[in-house]
Amino acid sequence: MGATEIWEIANTTEDAHPTPPALRSSSRIINRQPFDSEAYTADYEAAFAAGFQPGDGPPFPYDTRNADGAIGGNLAFSPYLQDSPTRPADTENGWKDTALIPPGFVTPHHRPVGAAIGCREAEWPRVRTSSRSTRLP
Helix, strand or coil, X not given: CCCEEEEEEEECCCCCEECCXXXXXXXXXXXXXXXXXXXXXXXXXXXXXXXXXXXXXXXXCCCCCCCCCEECCCCCCHHHECCCCECCCHHHCCCECCCEECCCEEEEEEEECCCCCCCCCCCCCCEEEEEEEEEEC
16 A cells, blocks of 8 residues: 555544544544543643634644644544443454544554545534554655
């Protein structure tokens, strides 16, 4: 498949969501890990200097790396992770065009480099994405 990068998608809603439409391209789920979505959301909203408004983009410049080394303008997910990561279900193994993002979980994916065009936070205001620079052969 060529070079890939890791995209992490966090769902802060109470409902499961498919991969946001603008991010759909073949990807492979690495694992899923629960996180404290309430604390993350509170800190996310507090990161806006002028105050958070629904539809705002991420609070930081897109190309600035966060504490996890990821770009995307969002807070690092690692301080909010809970428990251990779990493997995807057998039916989710391999490269897929769409993946389910459960509520209260961070779901990292391998994606072909350059395949994801990003999603506007106004369209998916409670699903946060960050991309790590890690590239795998």
